[in-house]
Amino acid sequence: MKRVYVNEEWCLGCHLCEYYCAFAQTNQVSMARALKGRKIHPHIRVEESGAVHFAVSCRHCEIPLCVKGCITGALSIDDGIIKVDESRCIGCFTCILSCPYGAISPSPDGHAARKCELCQATAAGVPLCAANCPNQAIVYEDRG
Amino acid sequence: MGAFDVLPDYEISRNLDRCIVCRVCERQCANQAHEYVPEEDAMASDESKCVNCHRCVSLCPTRALKIVRSSNTYKLNDNWTDKIIKEISIQASTGSVLLSSMGNPEDYPIYFDKITINASQVTNPPIDPLREPMETRVFLGPKPDSVERDSNGKIIPNLPPQVKLSMPMMFSAMSYGSISYNAHESLARAASELGICYNTGEGGLHEDFYKFGPNTIVQVASGRFGVHKQYLNQGAAVEIKMGQGAKPGIGGHLPGKKIVADVSRTRMTPEGSDAISPAPHHDIYSIEDLRQLVFSLKEATDYKKPIIVKIAAVHNVAAIASGIARSGADIIAIDGFRGGTGAAPTRIRDSVGIPIELALAAVDSKLRLEGIRGKVSIIAGGGIRSSTDIVKAIALGADAVYLGTSALLALGCHLCRSCQAGKCNWGIATQEPELVRRLNPSIGAKRLVNLMTAWQHEIEEIMGGMGINSIEALKGNRLMLRGVGLNEKELSVLGIKHAGEGQD
Known part of the structure; x- marks a missing residue:
């Protein structure tokens, strides 16, 4: 299955992935119109300290602790992709606590958990973080 | 701005309707031309720090940025131009030689653009390279004057060592030190994939790249940095650099801050101390001296590697090349005055040397006249910008x-x-690690392969149009060229006819 992979060696720490992620969530055509004046809530985040930086996003684990821990069944594995059903999420954030990568975050209104779903349901259809990474530090590929 | 600061040449224009304050411009500018202003949650820029490298423009996700030529001007003067006024002001402040990099950008004639290429019509058919074989392979090195056979009639294999290239292009000498590890890796990987060569320049060869040896030209220059027996034997050929088109008659100077650990080890020079290449080779003051170095290198490589001698295109280039051909060198590389550099005194770069088109034609004519053209191959460099320039050069x-x-x-x-x-x-x-990592060699090598493959395809198309199916048949075939808007003297140096003149 195709997943988003991160090559730390080539990450520039430019944070473009975060903005493309936020853009993908809006399903709009123009990034300027979509994001102008708005605070972004990306599902991929660049972790950095000094000269070290790399992007972190959901790895869509084969044995996901978040899904195991979900008490309402809001998190599920759909064809390998771990998805959140916001209507079932009660915002207990057990998943956020159990994800070893810190890849799940609360939604801006605090009522549900949100995470990367590989852009499958967006207008773009492919993860924009990988498609727009200037140095191929984020790739979307099938590694078996 | 201080009283004596010069006006910036370019300004950063930000379309505020589009800027989403993602700060990618700020993070990507090593010159700190962009700045985030938290009080206003907005970006600000300082054009005096901008070098117009377009990194921010290219990465801005909303295309909010552009760099524009500043209209801020001194009182117009065609003699004391803005450029001259600024240069004088800078030198009055610093007391230093003006430094520049890359090739001569001044407004000299570009002869390639005043030469057109022939095509076949009616009496000699063009060739379709998609349907018929088209040979772009070349071998660099001396060719025997005649085919010799033994008593059984078998050909005696007396061909001296050659450099084999799948197409008549190579990447010029750019040292590890002047360019980054990742740039070198990109060039090496591309050359290897394409079956051509790249060139170490005067910086030695990083051990990681020994595996690309068959596609590497190893250079020996006046500083002799990184030269040892294994290095010499690693490459496909050894190049003696006598001069460089961007700065004929001038040595090199790699500042200490670029001599980081790996570069220091590869160059065999102390870390952090300037690497200075002298203007002359201190052991070469004549063709006879050059001959000694040529044969020293041949001895060191067991007579298995062709020796290239690279010179800058200067006024007496044809006579110098004739001397080089007689020194035992196998290949002569001529670097025109548009050739690039990592750093050169501006006045030298912009005012010394001659155009490659004229130098190349003069050298080829001279060697032919003297009957020694077959003793050497000629590589032309310095200002070649497209596949048509390559066809014209050949x-x-x-x-x-x-x-x-x-x-x-x-x-x-x-x-x-x-x-x-x-x-x-x-x-x-x-050599700053944070900047070096911005060039991913997988992307770099792929782009180089794309460019070379595209040019190879274009060369095949152009040759096919002329009814020529092999680079060998194009070489020195000046009847395929015509000058447009050139005077008699230019035509005679180039050895071509004016457009409108026929074959006879």
Whole structure:
């Protein structure tokens, strides 16, 4: 299955992935119109300290602790992709606590958990973080 | 701005309707031309720090940025131009030689653009390269004057060592130090994939790249940096660099801050101390001296590697090349005055040397006249920008060309001509690890392969149009060229006819 992979060696720490992620969530055509004046809530985040930086996003684990821990069944594995059903999420954030990568975050209104779903349901259809990474530090590929 | 600061040449224009304050411009500018202003949650810029490398423009996700030529001007004067006034002001402040990088950007004639190429019509059919075989392979090195056979009639294999190239192009000498590890890796991997050569320049060869040896030209220059027996034997050929088109008669100076640990080890020079290449080779003051170095290198490589001698195109280039051909060298590389550099005194770069088209034609004519053209191959470099330039160079007498600037452009260079600052935002002309990682060699090598493959295809198309199916048949075939708007003297040096004149 195709997943988003991160090559730390080539990450520039430019944070473009975060903005493309936020853009993908809006399903709009123009990034300027979509994001102008708005605070972004990306599902991929660049972790950095000094000269070290790399992007972190959901790895869509084969044995996901978040899904195991979900008490309402809001998190599920759909064809390998771990998805959140916001209507079932009660915002207990057990998943956020159990994800070893810190890849799940609360939604801006605090009522549900949100995470990367590989852009499958967006207008773009492919993860924009990988498609727009200037140095191929984020790739979307099938590694078996 | 201080009283004596010069006006910036360019301004950063930000479309505030589009800027989403993602700060990518700020994070990507090593010159700190962009700044985030938290009080206003907005970006600000300082054009005096901008080198116009277009890194921010290219990465801005909303295309909010552009760099524009500043309209801020001194009182107009065609003699004391803005450029001259600024240069004088800078020198009055610093007391230093003006430094520049990349090739001569001044407004000299570009002869390639005043030469047109022939095509077949009616009496000699053109060839379709998609349907018929088309040979772009070349071999560089001396060719025997005649075929010799033994008593059984079998050909005696007396061909001296050659460099085999799948197409008549090579990447010019650019040292590890002047360009980054990742830039070198991109060039090496591309050359290896394409079956051509890249050139170490005067910086030695990093051990990681020994595996690309068969596609490497190893250079020996006046500083002799990184030269040892294994190095010499690693390459496909050894190049003695006598001069460089961007700075004929001038040595090199790699500042200590670029001599980081790996570069120091590869160059065999102390870390952090300037690496200075003398203007002359201190053991070469004549063709006889050159001959000694040529044969020293042949001895060191067991007579298995062709020796290239690279010179800058200067006024007496034809006579010098004739001497080199007689020194035992196998290949002569001529570097025209448009050739690039990581740093050169501006006055030298912009005013010394001659155009490659004229130098190449003069050398080829002279060697033919003297009957020694077959003793050497000729590589032309310095200002070759496209496949048509390559075709014209070959028709003027080159066996192959060196491509430096165009290769760097493929790697992302935007010709901001600030290499000497060592803060290349594209990860090419820098040794700062944070900047070097911006050039992913997998992307770089792929782009180089794309460019060369595209040019090879175009060369085949152009040759096919002329009814020529092999580079060998194009070489020195000046009847395939015509001048447009050139005077008698220019035509006679180029050895071509004016457009409108027929074959006879």
